[in-house]
Amino acid sequence: MTATTPRRTSTPQAAAGPHREGAATARAIVLPLTVILLVILAGLAIAASPAVTAWDLGVIRAIEGARTPFLDAVTLTDSVLFSPVAALTIVGLISAATWIARRRLGPALAFAALALLPWLGSTVVKDIVRRPRPLSADLPHHVLTDTGFSFPSGHTSFAVALALALLIVFGHGRLRRPLIAFAILAPLVTAFSRVYLGVHNPTDVLVSLVYATAAVLLVLGVLRAIAPALERFPLIGPGLDPRDRREPRSAR
Template sequence: MTSPGGRPAPPAPHPARRPVRRDVGIAVAGGIGIVAVNAAGLVITSGAGGVAAVDLAVVERVSRMHSPPLDAAALLIDRLLGPQLGAALVLLFAVAVWVTTRRAAEALTVLGVSVLPWAAAETVKVIVGRDRPDPRLLVDPLLVEAHSFSFPSGHTALATGLALAIVIVVRGRSGRRLVAVAVALGVVVVAASRVWIGVHYPTDTIASVVLGCSVVALALPLRRRVLDRFDRRCVDGGPS
């Protein structure tokens, strides 16, 4: 093909190069987000910048605002997204996706996307080692979690993973934007509930959302490559 001036037109980019570049960009952004969360946690724990003092002031203020209905809702969220019930909820979601789509890869994706942010949060907790809010400084601590770290929030990380998994399941379907807004609001509610009951600082929950999105961004391109190879092998090895 020639250009209007008579010179040969430059060759069009290979169709596979654009997805590869996009996936590399997404993975790099995810890696940067993970590093940033760890760095922010270490800075906050060191006391630099005065963030810890602001965090504590927010938790103390929230502790004076408690009301029975909101207290009950926050404690219910705490139980639902705890280790035992949270794991059961993820498994039920994955099974429902498999039964609905009959695609094991889709169900495994849901399982991985839901669990990865929580697993990453538990790892970062050990690295950062931030103590939870001291219940003795709060007017009405609803829950005391001893012998565990605060940064980032595991409950919020699990909620973020579930939200991202739901968005992946409904991609390409009508109403997906409404679903995305609904699950995002759900993550906000879970994050607020962790501060409300006095076991997390606001920055713990913000870090969980950033970490969850970053981990999934890092893992999804690899998942796409694996599934593409699997699909190609199925096509090549299938009946002609």
């Protein structure tokens, strides 16, 4: 009799593993992308609705009635902190500090992508929807005048993206609770400030909260999908996937 080597057969569970992972990755990309497309459709409908515009104007006027020097200072400061120049500066400094501290480019790239791409995407949505900003003539007590289109709010989108990027990449250990608080407060304060200053409609900022959250999740899904391929490059190294918490080898 001759001995036969048993054949190795893959179990259904082992075969289903890659399939489930691929399905989860697809959902992580398709679902937020669907939300963004719905946001665009909602923006087009809102921009074409005189009733919504009239409601927005009434809310802005009511908020104008609550003006105080303190709120003026807070909202104007917020407007500067989340402006395009400040956004690029903040993301650049944090990304550089992350690269230096962790000695890996991956986490720095992940943070920059999560913070900037949703914000840049908001400008694309603005060009599609093309909703005008509130008219200064309708708001005699407005604090600020801005140009460009109104839907969605770029400031609010960046506040959401920055806060979630910080939470995703750095939100573990002692930093988790303060970053959760920042992720809640910063977008809400920015959304209020844009309406208070008279440069955005309430519906602009409310939908911006939804859009930017979905955009961050979309970027995160794409990062996790391409991370295994990109991490083969020595320059990037481990850590492009924000779930990776490993320390550099030199620190082990």
